[in-house]
Structures are given as structure tokens and as C-alpha cells.
Amino acid sequence: MSDDKLPGAHGATEDGLSHASGEAAVADNPFADPGLPAHHPRRTDIDERAAKRAERQVSLLFVTSMLATVGFIASYVAIDPDKIVYIFPLGHISALNFALGMTLGVALFCIGAGAVHWARTLMSDVEMPAERHAIEADDEVRADVIEQFKTGAAESGFGRRKMIRNTLIGSMALVPLSGVVLLRDLGPLPETKLDHTGWDEATPAAPIRLVNMNTNEPMKPEDITVGSLTFAKPGPSPLRPEGLQDHDVDFQEAIAKDALMLIRIEPADIKDDKSRDLGFEGVLAYSKICTHVGCPISLYEQQTHHALCPCHQSTFDLSDGARVIFGPAGHPLPQLKITTDASGYLVATQDFAVPVGPSFWERSA
Ligand code: FES
Structure with missing residues (x-):
């Protein structure tokens, strides 16, 4: 586009608007180029001291970023990974994670803030029009396209076959409702269903044995060796004399x-x-x-006593009450109180004290 089509480029008035030529152009063409607003120099463009001050501010932000990066490395080296601190309003969190997050956040923020401040105060802000070809097709092409469209509409019978046209419009209008119906899958809420498990049938008078998930045999403490990971399910109880069996309808x-x-x-x-x-x-x-969204945990590292959820890498320290040490899970894994019965088998005498599974929002513990 040539300069004579850009009234604002050299025809703008003090109020930043192009007038006579622009109004005439708008009357002729609703998409006329409105032109560029008048350019107002910034303080840093006309005051060298203000420019110097802005330069120092930008440099200060970049220096702060450097110091934060040094702090990040120092935190990584110096802070004990197991150290927990209380930080309001986050609660008890890893001191190392907090320090790393804060220092890295400050380092990245200061680079971004410095760059923005630099661009807004010191870099040139003079707008430049870019030449490009006219978007509008010539009259001959436009007439040809309109003719083709009319021919296509006539051949398809869209205007003549009103039943097809109306049912097509109806089907197109209704199909988005499918997505609305799918919203039902977000519910229902678990309410109190996760507050109780099959272990709640256990009482001191009628304990439930822990049964090996693979062998279906009850277990004694000596069957569980240091460093091993064993999966268990509820054995026989007064309400479920067979114990939990794979073929039960409600097994899953x-x-x-x-x-x-x-x-x-x-x-x-x-x-x-x-x-x-x-x-x-x-x-x-x-x-x-898992207390994140409920995946079964199956990876155990015996040296550190860490259990890892394969879905989103939440990691729990089983030597420390299954505390969450990494990942998105919001709660420790619930622990079941166990003891042995008169025959020396591992048993439970009560349910979990807190709900199992995902951290749903109305959960109380
Ligand atoms: S379900 Fe375990 S980390 Fe997401």
C-alpha cells in the first residue's frame, strides 16, 4: 500500500485522528484504512536522565535475575531435601522445593519484566506501515465466485428442497447438545462412598485377615520380608464368608x-x-x-522406602506415614491399623481412619 493511502502516516492531526480524507474514504468503503494515530514521544525519548534511569531499572532486573539463579544453585546444594517448613498459607511443605520454586520464579520473572520494561521505555516505539498487496479480489473474480455459489446452491436444491434444508439446520443445531449431555460424566460426586471400605466390617471381636492378592492365602508377619512389596485384600468376614473373590460381581x-x-x-x-x-x-x-486421582500404586524403592504412582509420579515416603514428597497428590496414603490374631495371622480390626483414594473437594480429612 502506498503512502497516499495512509492518511495517518503523514496526515494525522494533534488529536491522533485522520479527518477529511479518512471520512471520505469511509463513506466510499466501509473497510477503508483508518490510518495511524499520531506519535507521541515518551519521556525517555526526550529526557536523557529518564532514559538513563530506565536503563538502570532494566539492568537492576537482570542483575536480580542473576542473583536469583545463584540462589537457586545455592539452595539446591545447601538445603536438606527432607527439611519441612511451615509457610503461610501453604502449610507444611518441602523447604528445598519452596526455595527452588521461589528462586527460579524470581529469575524468570525478572528476565521477562526487564525485557518488557526495556521494550516499553527505551526501544523505538515508532509504528511502521508494512506494504502488502490489496486483499480484495477484482470485480470479475468476485462476480465469478458469486455466480458459482448460486449455481452450486441451485444444483444442490438447497433452496428448493425445503424439507432437506430444514432438517439439516435442525440436525446441525442439535448436535452440540451431545457435548452438553457428556458433562454428566463429571459426576456424581463420591459423597461418603470413599469414607468406608470393605475393612469396616472388621471389629476387635471379628477381625478380618489380610489375604495375599496373588495366592489368596492369609499372611503372617514373617511372610513380609524387609524390602519386599506385597499386595493384600480382605479375607473372610461374617458378612463375606468367602472373603473378597475375583469372581465377585462387585470385585473391581x-x-x-x-x-x-x-x-x-x-x-x-x-x-x-x-x-x-x-x-x-x-x-x-x-x-x-493413589490420593491424586486413584491410580493403583505398584512401584516401591526399598532403599528410600519411596512408593511411586506411575500415573503422574506422585511419590510417598512409606517410612514417614506415606507423606507426599513429590507430585500432585494432596494427601498421604491412608494407613490401615493391623495386628495379629491368636493364630499369628495379620488382621485388621477397624477400617481406615481417613477416606481412601482421590482428594475430592468435599473430603473432610
Ligand atoms: S493418580 Fe497418582 S499421581 Fe496421579
Whole structure:
């Protein structure tokens, strides 16, 4: 586009608007180029001291970014990964994660803020028109396209066959409703269903044995060796004399809440006293269902006692009450209190104290 089509480029008035030529152009063509507004110099364009001050501010932001990066590296080296601090309003969180997040955040923010401040105060802000060809096709092409469209509409019978036209419009209008109906899959809310599992049938008078998920055999503490990971489910109870069986109609639903991970840790290595008391001679029984969105956890690292959820990498320290040490899970894995019966088999005498599974929003614990 040539300059004579850009009234604002050299014809704009003090109020930043192009007038006579622009109004005439708009009358002729509703898409006429409105032109560029008048250019107003910034303070930093006319005041060298203001420009110097802006330069120092930009440099200060970049220097702050450098210091934050040094802080990031120092935090990584100096802060104990297991150190927990209380930070309002986040609660108890890893000191290392907090320091790394803050320093990296400040470093990136300062680079971005410095670049924006530089661009807004010191870089040239004079607008430049870019030449390009006219978008509008010539009259001959436009007439040809309109003719083709009319021919196509006539041949398809869209205007003549009103029944097809109306039913097509109706079907197109209704099809988005399918997406609205699918919203139902976001519910229903679990309400209190996760507050109770199959273990709630257990009482001190009628304990339920822990049964090996693979062998269907009840287990004794000596069957659980240090470093191993064993999966368990509820054995026989007064309400379920056969115990939870694979062929039960409700097996999948029940196992999704009842499944346990059994590990054994030297009692002296268990950091959380409450967790040690819920176990039996170092044997600990945790819910196998991840507290993020409910994937079954199956990876255990015996040296660190960390359990890893394969779905989104939430990591739980099973030696410390299954505390979340990494990932999106919002709660520790619930732990089932276990003991032994008169025959020496591992049993539960009560349900989990907190709901198992995902951290749904109305959850109370
Ligand atoms: S379901 Fe376990 S981390 Fe997401």
C-alpha cells in the first residue's frame, strides 16, 4: 500500500485522528484504512536522565535475575531435601522445593519484566506501515465466485428442497447438545462412598485377615520380608464368608477401595511414631490407591522406602506415614491399623481412619 493511502502516516492531526480524507474514504468503503494515530514521544525519548534511569531499572532486573539463579544453585546444594517448613498459607511443605520454586520464579520473572520494561521505555516505539498487496479480489473474480455459489446452491436444491434444508439446520443445531449431555460424566460426586471400605466390617471381636492378592492365602508377619512389596485384600468376614473373590460381581469396585500395599521396615527406620503404632513389628499396611486421582500404586524403592504412582509420579515416603514428597497428590496414603490374631495371622480390626483414594473437594480429612 502506498503512502497516499495512509492518511495517518503523514496526515494525522494533534488529536491522533485522520479527518477529511479518512471520512471520505469511509463513506466510499466501509473497510477503508483508518490510518495511524499520531506519535507521541515518551519521556525517555526526550529526557536523557529518564532514559538513563530506565536503563538502570532494566539492568537492576537482570542483575536480580542473576542473583536469583545463584540462589537457586545455592539452595539446591545447601538445603536438606527432607527439611519441612511451615509457610503461610501453604502449610507444611518441602523447604528445598519452596526455595527452588521461589528462586527460579524470581529469575524468570525478572528476565521477562526487564525485557518488557526495556521494550516499553527505551526501544523505538515508532509504528511502521508494512506494504502488502490489496486483499480484495477484482470485480470479475468476485462476480465469478458469486455466480458459482448460486449455481452450486441451485444444483444442490438447497433452496428448493425445503424439507432437506430444514432438517439439516435442525440436525446441525442439535448436535452440540451431545457435548452438553457428556458433562454428566463429571459426576456424581463420591459423597461418603470413599469414607468406608470393605475393612469396616472388621471389629476387635471379628477381625478380618489380610489375604495375599496373588495366592489368596492369609499372611503372617514373617511372610513380609524387609524390602519386599506385597499386595493384600480382605479375607473372610461374617458378612463375606468367602472373603473378597475375583469372581465377585462387585470385585473391581471393592478392590479399588480395599487394596493394600504391605511393606516391612526396621522399626528403628520408621520416622513417624503414629505410623509405627498402626503397623505390627515393622509391617505397615497402606492403601494402594493413589490420593491424586486413584491410580493403583505398584512401584516401591526399598532403599528410600519411596512408593511411586506411575500415573503422574506422585511419590510417598512409606517410612514417614506415606507423606507426599513429590507430585500432585494432596494427601498421604491412608494407613490401615493391623495386628495379629491368636493364630499369628495379620488382621485388621477397624477400617481406615481417613477416606481412601482421590482428594475430592468435599473430603473432610
Ligand atoms: S493418580 Fe497418582 S499421581 Fe496421579
